[in-house]
Amino acid sequence: MKSTDTPEAEVRRTIDDFAASLRGKDLERLFGHYAPDVLSYDLAPPLRHSAAELRRGLAEWFETWEGPIGYEQRDLTVVAGGDLAFAHSLNRMHGRRTGGGTTDVWFRATVCLRRLGGRWRVAHEHTSVPFHMDGSYRAAVELRP
Protein backbone atom coordinates (compact mmCIF):
# COMPACT_ATOMS: atom_id res chain seq x y z
CA MET A 1 0.00 0.00 0.00
CA LYS A 2 1.19 3.52 -0.68
CA SER A 3 2.66 5.19 2.37
CA THR A 4 0.55 8.28 1.69
CA ASP A 5 -2.65 6.35 2.40
CA THR A 6 -4.55 7.18 5.55
CA PRO A 7 -5.41 4.22 7.82
CA GLU A 8 -9.04 4.61 6.71
CA ALA A 9 -8.08 4.41 3.03
CA GLU A 10 -5.97 1.30 3.73
CA VAL A 11 -8.86 -0.36 5.55
CA ARG A 12 -11.30 0.49 2.76
CA ARG A 13 -8.93 -1.06 0.25
CA THR A 14 -8.69 -4.19 2.42
CA ILE A 15 -12.48 -4.41 2.61
CA ASP A 16 -12.74 -3.93 -1.17
CA ASP A 17 -10.35 -6.80 -1.79
CA PHE A 18 -12.16 -8.93 0.78
CA ALA A 19 -15.39 -8.32 -1.17
CA ALA A 20 -13.78 -9.12 -4.53
CA SER A 21 -12.35 -12.35 -3.08
CA LEU A 22 -15.75 -13.36 -1.77
CA ARG A 23 -17.48 -12.62 -5.09
CA GLY A 24 -14.89 -14.73 -6.91
CA LYS A 25 -15.00 -17.50 -4.28
CA ASP A 26 -11.22 -17.23 -3.95
CA LEU A 27 -10.71 -18.95 -0.59
CA GLU A 28 -6.94 -18.35 -0.29
CA ARG A 29 -7.20 -14.65 -1.13
CA LEU A 30 -10.20 -14.19 1.14
CA PHE A 31 -8.67 -16.06 4.03
CA GLY A 32 -5.49 -14.01 3.77
CA HIS A 33 -7.52 -11.05 5.06
CA TYR A 34 -8.23 -12.77 8.39
CA ALA A 35 -6.01 -12.70 11.46
CA PRO A 36 -4.77 -16.18 12.44
CA ASP A 37 -6.93 -16.10 15.59
CA VAL A 38 -10.05 -14.55 14.04
CA LEU A 39 -13.31 -15.20 15.90
CA SER A 40 -16.40 -15.07 13.72
CA TYR A 41 -20.05 -14.59 14.66
CA ASP A 42 -21.67 -15.85 11.48
CA LEU A 43 -25.16 -15.85 9.90
CA ALA A 44 -25.36 -19.60 10.56
CA PRO A 45 -25.01 -21.51 13.84
CA PRO A 46 -23.17 -22.17 16.07
CA LEU A 47 -22.81 -18.95 18.09
CA ARG A 48 -19.16 -18.54 17.10
CA HIS A 49 -16.61 -19.98 14.70
CA SER A 50 -12.85 -20.32 15.13
CA ALA A 51 -10.49 -19.66 12.21
CA ALA A 52 -10.43 -23.37 11.26
CA GLU A 53 -14.22 -23.63 11.44
CA LEU A 54 -14.60 -20.43 9.45
CA ARG A 55 -12.29 -21.68 6.71
CA ARG A 56 -14.03 -25.05 6.46
CA GLY A 57 -17.43 -23.35 6.46
CA LEU A 58 -16.44 -20.91 3.71
CA ALA A 59 -15.11 -23.71 1.50
CA GLU A 60 -18.38 -25.65 1.84
CA TRP A 61 -20.49 -22.53 1.44
CA PHE A 62 -18.75 -21.48 -1.78
CA GLU A 63 -19.82 -24.82 -3.28
CA THR A 64 -23.49 -23.93 -2.74
CA TRP A 65 -23.34 -21.02 -5.23
CA GLU A 66 -23.51 -21.34 -9.01
CA GLY A 67 -20.90 -19.02 -10.47
CA PRO A 68 -19.80 -15.88 -8.67
CA ILE A 69 -21.57 -14.63 -5.54
CA GLY A 70 -23.45 -11.33 -5.85
CA TYR A 71 -22.16 -9.18 -3.00
CA GLU A 72 -22.72 -5.46 -2.42
CA GLN A 73 -22.08 -3.18 0.53
CA ARG A 74 -24.09 -0.09 1.41
CA ASP A 75 -23.37 2.71 3.89
CA LEU A 76 -19.90 1.42 4.71
CA THR A 77 -18.55 3.35 7.71
CA VAL A 78 -14.85 2.94 8.56
CA VAL A 79 -13.19 4.25 11.73
CA ALA A 80 -9.43 3.69 11.86
CA GLY A 81 -6.59 4.95 14.03
CA GLY A 82 -3.25 3.60 15.11
CA ASP A 83 -3.32 -0.16 14.65
CA LEU A 84 -7.07 -0.68 15.21
CA ALA A 85 -10.09 -0.16 13.02
CA PHE A 86 -13.72 -1.08 12.82
CA ALA A 87 -16.21 -0.93 9.98
CA HIS A 88 -19.88 -1.65 9.50
CA SER A 89 -22.21 -1.81 6.54
CA LEU A 90 -25.42 -3.30 5.19
CA ASN A 91 -24.54 -6.05 2.73
CA ARG A 92 -26.54 -7.80 0.05
CA MET A 93 -25.79 -11.34 -0.99
CA HIS A 94 -27.54 -12.73 -4.04
CA GLY A 95 -27.27 -15.35 -6.74
CA ARG A 96 -28.22 -18.85 -7.91
CA ARG A 97 -27.67 -21.83 -5.64
CA THR A 98 -26.38 -25.19 -6.79
CA GLY A 99 -29.28 -26.89 -5.00
CA GLY A 100 -31.75 -24.88 -7.11
CA GLY A 101 -33.44 -21.58 -6.43
CA THR A 102 -31.92 -18.22 -5.66
CA THR A 103 -30.83 -16.27 -2.59
CA ASP A 104 -31.25 -12.52 -2.16
CA VAL A 105 -30.78 -11.26 1.38
CA TRP A 106 -29.58 -8.11 3.12
CA PHE A 107 -27.63 -8.51 6.34
CA ARG A 108 -25.62 -6.40 8.77
CA ALA A 109 -21.83 -6.75 8.85
CA THR A 110 -19.37 -5.48 11.45
CA VAL A 111 -15.65 -6.10 11.03
CA CYS A 112 -12.94 -5.29 13.58
CA LEU A 113 -9.39 -5.09 12.24
CA ARG A 114 -5.87 -5.01 13.63
CA ARG A 115 -2.71 -3.95 11.82
CA LEU A 116 -0.45 -6.99 12.15
CA GLY A 117 2.99 -6.99 10.54
CA GLY A 118 2.03 -3.87 8.59
CA ARG A 119 -1.14 -5.39 7.12
CA TRP A 120 -4.75 -4.88 8.18
CA ARG A 121 -6.38 -8.16 9.16
CA VAL A 122 -9.92 -8.98 10.24
CA ALA A 123 -9.61 -10.07 13.89
CA HIS A 124 -13.35 -10.32 14.45
CA GLU A 125 -16.40 -10.27 12.22
CA HIS A 126 -20.09 -10.32 13.04
CA THR A 127 -22.78 -10.84 10.40
CA SER A 128 -26.49 -11.22 11.09
CA VAL A 129 -30.09 -10.47 10.30
CA PRO A 130 -32.46 -9.45 13.11
CA PHE A 131 -35.38 -11.71 14.01
CA HIS A 132 -39.07 -10.99 14.42
CA MET A 133 -40.25 -10.43 17.98
CA ASP A 134 -43.82 -11.55 17.21
CA GLY A 135 -43.31 -15.01 18.68
CA SER A 136 -42.32 -16.57 15.36
CA TYR A 137 -38.55 -16.11 15.98
CA ARG A 138 -38.23 -15.93 12.21
CA ALA A 139 -35.08 -14.30 10.83
CA ALA A 140 -36.09 -11.10 9.00
CA VAL A 141 -34.46 -12.10 5.71
CA GLU A 142 -37.00 -10.01 3.79
CA LEU A 143 -35.74 -6.63 5.06
CA ARG A 144 -34.35 -4.09 2.58
CA PRO A 145 -32.39 -0.97 3.56
Place this chain on the structure above:
Amino acid sequence: MKSTDTPEAEVRRTIDDFAASLRGKDLERLFGHYAPDVLSYDLAPPLRHSAAELRRGLAEWFETWEGPIGYEQRDLTVVAGGDLAFAHSLNRMHGRRTGGGTTDVWFRATVCLRRLGGRWRVAHEHTSVPFHMDGSYRAAVELRP
Protein backbone atom coordinates in the same frame (compact mmCIF):
# COMPACT_ATOMS: atom_id res chain seq x y z
CA MET B 1 -10.93 6.75 35.93
CA LYS B 2 -7.47 6.34 37.42
CA SER B 3 -4.72 7.55 35.11
CA THR B 4 -2.81 4.33 35.73
CA ASP B 5 -5.50 2.29 34.00
CA THR B 6 -4.67 0.76 30.65
CA PRO B 7 -7.11 1.48 27.80
CA GLU B 8 -8.27 -2.13 28.04
CA ALA B 9 -9.01 -1.76 31.77
CA GLU B 10 -10.93 1.45 31.09
CA VAL B 11 -13.01 -0.23 28.39
CA ARG B 12 -13.74 -3.22 30.63
CA ARG B 13 -14.93 -0.86 33.35
CA THR B 14 -17.16 0.92 30.82
CA ILE B 15 -18.63 -2.40 29.71
CA ASP B 16 -19.19 -3.42 33.34
CA ASP B 17 -21.11 -0.23 34.05
CA PHE B 18 -23.05 -0.63 30.81
CA ALA B 19 -24.08 -4.11 32.00
CA ALA B 20 -25.04 -2.88 35.47
CA SER B 21 -27.14 -0.10 33.92
CA LEU B 22 -28.93 -2.58 31.69
CA ARG B 23 -29.64 -4.96 34.59
CA GLY B 24 -31.09 -2.09 36.61
CA LYS B 25 -33.02 -0.68 33.63
CA ASP B 26 -31.38 2.70 34.24
CA LEU B 27 -31.96 4.36 30.87
CA GLU B 28 -30.03 7.59 31.57
CA ARG B 29 -26.97 5.80 32.91
CA LEU B 30 -27.04 3.25 30.09
CA PHE B 31 -27.53 5.83 27.39
CA GLY B 32 -24.61 7.86 28.74
CA HIS B 33 -22.34 5.10 27.48
CA TYR B 34 -23.34 5.65 23.85
CA ALA B 35 -21.77 8.13 21.44
CA PRO B 36 -24.28 10.76 20.24
CA ASP B 37 -24.21 9.28 16.73
CA VAL B 38 -24.26 5.61 17.71
CA LEU B 39 -25.53 3.20 15.05
CA SER B 40 -27.02 -0.02 16.43
CA TYR B 41 -27.62 -3.37 14.73
CA ASP B 42 -30.09 -4.84 17.19
CA LEU B 43 -31.67 -8.26 17.87
CA ALA B 44 -34.99 -6.89 16.60
CA PRO B 45 -35.81 -5.28 13.23
CA PRO B 46 -35.24 -2.99 11.42
CA LEU B 47 -31.71 -3.61 10.09
CA ARG B 48 -30.32 -0.61 11.98
CA HIS B 49 -31.30 1.86 14.66
CA SER B 50 -30.20 5.48 15.08
CA ALA B 51 -29.47 6.89 18.55
CA ALA B 52 -33.04 8.24 18.89
CA GLU B 53 -34.55 4.93 17.75
CA LEU B 54 -32.26 3.02 20.09
CA ARG B 55 -33.25 5.16 23.06
CA ARG B 56 -36.96 4.86 22.34
CA GLY B 57 -36.62 1.13 21.81
CA LEU B 58 -34.71 0.63 25.07
CA ALA B 59 -37.30 2.56 27.06
CA GLU B 60 -40.12 0.41 25.64
CA TRP B 61 -38.13 -2.79 26.02
CA PHE B 62 -37.34 -2.13 29.70
CA GLU B 63 -41.10 -2.03 30.35
CA THR B 64 -41.44 -5.62 29.10
CA TRP B 65 -39.35 -7.02 31.99
CA GLU B 66 -40.59 -7.65 35.53
CA GLY B 67 -37.92 -6.42 37.90
CA PRO B 68 -34.26 -6.37 36.93
CA ILE B 69 -33.01 -7.97 33.73
CA GLY B 70 -30.74 -11.00 34.11
CA TYR B 71 -27.66 -10.21 32.02
CA GLU B 72 -24.34 -12.08 31.93
CA GLN B 73 -21.35 -11.92 29.61
CA ARG B 74 -19.03 -14.80 28.79
CA ASP B 75 -15.64 -14.84 27.03
CA LEU B 76 -15.41 -11.06 26.85
CA THR B 77 -12.48 -10.10 24.62
CA VAL B 78 -11.37 -6.44 24.62
CA VAL B 79 -8.84 -4.94 22.20
CA ALA B 80 -8.02 -1.29 22.88
CA GLY B 81 -5.37 1.13 21.67
CA GLY B 82 -5.18 4.86 21.22
CA ASP B 83 -8.74 6.18 21.02
CA LEU B 84 -10.36 3.08 19.51
CA ALA B 85 -11.45 -0.22 20.98
CA PHE B 86 -13.61 -3.18 20.15
CA ALA B 87 -15.00 -5.95 22.31
CA HIS B 88 -17.05 -9.08 21.77
CA SER B 89 -18.72 -11.60 24.04
CA LEU B 90 -21.50 -14.15 24.33
CA ASN B 91 -24.27 -12.68 26.45
CA ARG B 92 -27.20 -14.25 28.29
CA MET B 93 -30.40 -12.34 28.89
CA HIS B 94 -32.99 -13.88 31.16
CA GLY B 95 -35.92 -13.06 33.41
CA ARG B 96 -39.68 -12.73 33.74
CA ARG B 97 -41.66 -10.70 31.22
CA THR B 98 -44.54 -8.41 32.09
CA GLY B 99 -46.68 -10.10 29.45
CA GLY B 100 -46.20 -13.45 31.19
CA GLY B 101 -43.63 -16.14 30.67
CA THR B 102 -39.88 -15.97 30.82
CA THR B 103 -37.01 -15.26 28.44
CA ASP B 104 -33.65 -17.02 28.53
CA VAL B 105 -31.49 -16.52 25.45
CA TRP B 106 -27.80 -16.39 24.56
CA PHE B 107 -26.73 -13.94 21.88
CA ARG B 108 -23.53 -12.55 20.35
CA ALA B 109 -22.51 -8.96 21.12
CA THR B 110 -19.89 -6.81 19.43
CA VAL B 111 -19.26 -3.25 20.61
CA CYS B 112 -16.97 -0.71 18.95
CA LEU B 113 -15.88 2.22 21.10
CA ARG B 114 -14.24 5.60 20.63
CA ARG B 115 -12.63 7.76 23.28
CA LEU B 116 -14.52 11.05 23.02
CA GLY B 117 -13.71 13.90 25.39
CA GLY B 118 -11.67 11.52 27.54
CA ARG B 119 -14.50 8.98 27.93
CA TRP B 120 -15.03 5.70 26.15
CA ARG B 121 -18.35 5.64 24.29
CA VAL B 122 -20.05 2.92 22.26
CA ALA B 123 -20.07 4.22 18.68
CA HIS B 124 -21.47 1.02 17.21
CA GLU B 125 -23.01 -2.14 18.62
CA HIS B 126 -24.14 -5.33 16.96
CA THR B 127 -26.18 -7.98 18.76
CA SER B 128 -27.65 -11.08 17.15
CA VAL B 129 -28.41 -14.77 17.18
CA PRO B 130 -27.64 -16.87 14.09
CA PHE B 131 -30.50 -18.48 12.17
CA HIS B 132 -31.02 -22.05 11.01
CA MET B 133 -30.09 -22.77 7.41
CA ASP B 134 -32.54 -25.70 7.14
CA GLY B 135 -35.15 -23.65 5.29
CA SER B 136 -37.00 -22.68 8.48
CA TYR B 137 -35.14 -19.33 8.83
CA ARG B 138 -35.74 -19.72 12.56
CA ALA B 139 -33.51 -17.73 14.88
CA ALA B 140 -31.39 -20.15 16.91
CA VAL B 141 -32.51 -18.82 20.29
CA GLU B 142 -31.96 -22.25 21.86
CA LEU B 143 -28.15 -22.21 21.48
CA ARG B 144 -25.95 -22.36 24.59
CA PRO B 145 -22.22 -21.61 24.60
